[in-house]
Amino acid sequence: MHRFIIVGGGAGGLELATRLGDRYGSTDPKKTPHAQVTLIDRNPTHIWKPLLHEVAAGSMDPFTQELEYAAQALWHGFEFAQGELIGLDRAAKRVTIGPLLDDEAGELIPQREFDYDTLVISIGSTTHFFGVAGAQENSIALDTVGQAELFRKRLIAACMRAEHRAPDPVIEGQPEQPRIQVAIVGAGATGVELSAELRNTAQVLSAYGLHKLDPKHDIGIALIEAGPRILPALQERVSTATAELLNKVGVRLMTGETVAEVSRDSIRTASGKIIRADLTVWAAGIKAPPVLANLDGLPTNRLGQLVVRRTLQTEIDDNIFAIGDCAACAWPGNERNVPPRAQAAHQQASFLMKSLARRLEGKALPEYTYRDFGSLVSLGHYSAVGNLMGGLIGGNMLIEGLFARFMYMSLYRLHIAALHGYPRMVLDTFAHWLRRSTAPRVKLH
CATH class of the missing domain: 3.50.50.60 (FAD/NAD(P)-binding domain)
Structure with a gap:
């Protein structure tokens, strides 16, 4: 056998x-x-x-x-x-x-x-920290469910603490600082998708009364990328469209900034900038x-x-x-x-x-050729953006909005179908919809 x-x-x-x-x-x-x-x-x-x-x-x-x-x-x-x-x-x-x-x-x-x-x-x-000082010790990667759950719990705790902490004094001539600052290092798909989801999470946590902070002004999200633009692996027009959507929801984009050191409460870049960071997520690369x-x-x-x-x-x-x-x-x-x-x-x-x-059967093995059907990036509750390529449309087309979000959700459903078959995938989709209709939009505990 x-x-x-x-x-x-x-x-x-x-x-x-x-x-x-x-x-x-x-x-x-x-x-x-x-x-x-x-x-x-x-x-x-x-x-x-x-x-x-x-x-x-x-x-x-x-x-x-x-x-x-x-x-x-x-x-x-x-x-x-x-x-x-x-x-x-x-x-x-x-x-x-x-x-x-x-x-x-x-x-x-x-x-x-x-x-x-x-x-x-x-x-x-696994996550690649590139030997950056303090990165592995002072930031959270998103390789496992345990790491993702750890970040979620720390975010809720940070919101609760910030509400009962006196705000920092306003320095004349400088913009008012957010009460909480989340820094995401790496503006690939994971970093971009997380930044959009976090903006929605901040609003939901406020709506449920877990904090009374202003979701947009009191909770800052900084997305730091060493390259000249976000989503460097995707086409420039996808990157541009995504950057516009993130700017609209108040995500601070910092491109061309290489992280040199990560400490417990801040990030230092190679250009000398110091970025306050109550929570740091490292999504800068894999190995x-x-x-x-x-x-x-x-x-x-x-x-x-x-x-x-x-x-x-x-x-x-x-x-x-x-x-x-x-x-x-x-x-x-x-x-x-x-x-x-x-x-x-x-x-x-x-x-x-x-x-x-x-x-x-003892036959010669064929050769594998990758077929790129495009890339999709979810921007959470707000939108989705991406490009379709190759055999799907016979060319290359930028998509965004409801259609892009539907296509993004379909990717996971196809994975479920591969594991369980299409009938069970349909049942799983319906069950997921029922859970979403009777549960909070964000896990609160």
């Missing part, structure tokens, strides 16, 4: 495990599966990572959107093992998973080893998890990503594949690799499903 091991249950890894389980596994314990499919992840639950900015802003309750890996495994004929990848033996075709610890650092499950015939590594990415650099000699690039061929196989081992943010895959006709986006992980999971079927 062929043994598939998938390490990492993100967008690509979980979709691939689900499809492999549906095709080769068995949900009936009395029936023998055609192949053994095992998903390994360090967390017990899955959440779509592009939603974490909404969790941080409180506009989404993560517990209503998380998916239990063990339940998904039961429903779709694969096995789940919780643990973190710590080692690889390519000669023995074996991965090592670290011990599983409880909240008190007690050992629940000891270190384990899993043998494979085909290994797929899909462990995503691959450090463990990839120690996987039995598998080649990595400067960001620590595994270098893969067009077949998505690693350069020196045909039995090991890598997809998603942790893979450096060439993008023909472009100077850069396939971008670390959810749509790329989804495409690679779909491609690899067909490719692995050919591998079992």
Whole structure:
């Protein structure tokens, strides 16, 4: 029986495990599966990572959107093992998973080893602090639900404290300072989306009486970007349209400012500016998890990503594949690799499903080509903006407003459909609408 091991249950890894389980596994314990499919992840639950900015802003309750890996495994004929990848033996075709610890650092499950015939590594990415002094210690990243929830709780606490604290004295000739200042370092998609969501959150918290601050003037949001414009990875007209919308809702845009140091209550830029920051979010870049650099000699690039061929196989081992943010895959006709986006992980999971079927049949593997369907950025309650490209419209078109927001929401619904099928996706959408109609717009506790 062929043994598939998938390490990492993100967008690509979980979709691939689900499809492999549906095709080769068995949900009936009395029936023998055609192949053994095992998903390994360090967390017990899955959440779509592009939603974490909404969790941080409180506009989404993560517990209503998380998916239990063990339940998904039961429903779709694969096995789940919780643990973190710590080692690889390519000669023995074996991965090592670290011990599983409880909240008190007690050992629940000891270190384990899993043998494979085909290994797929899909462990995503982590925040890149670029060695900036104090950045890792004094700012919050948005890699996990725990980090997003930590920021949300600190934001509510900061609002409550500010309401009962005397305002700073007004200095003649200088503008009045906000009572609370949130600084977001990095104006990519995560930073931009979070800034818009936070502006809406400030208004909702005030409406529910958690504070009596003026949502626009007393709660400041500064978006700091080292490049000349926000959303540097997207087209300039998308960046311009987004900047106009953020300016309208009172987000302070600071472009061309490289952060040199992050302290507990301020940020110092390379140009010498000091920016007050009661809360700092670091969203300036990503890199691959450090463990990839120690996987039995598998080649990595400067960001620590595994270098893969067009077949998505690693350069020196045909039995090991890598997809998603942790893979450096060439993008023909472009100077850069396939971008670390959810749509790329989804495409690679779909491609690899067909490719692995050919591998079992002993056929030659096809080459993967990324298809860019455009990019969408949610501006929360206010709007959305983006561009559609390629096969969708036969060209390139800037979209914004209600249509762009509908397209943005559709991306997550397509992910749900890939995991559960379209009938359950429709039911999930309806259930989500019911919850939204009977619950506060922002999580208040």
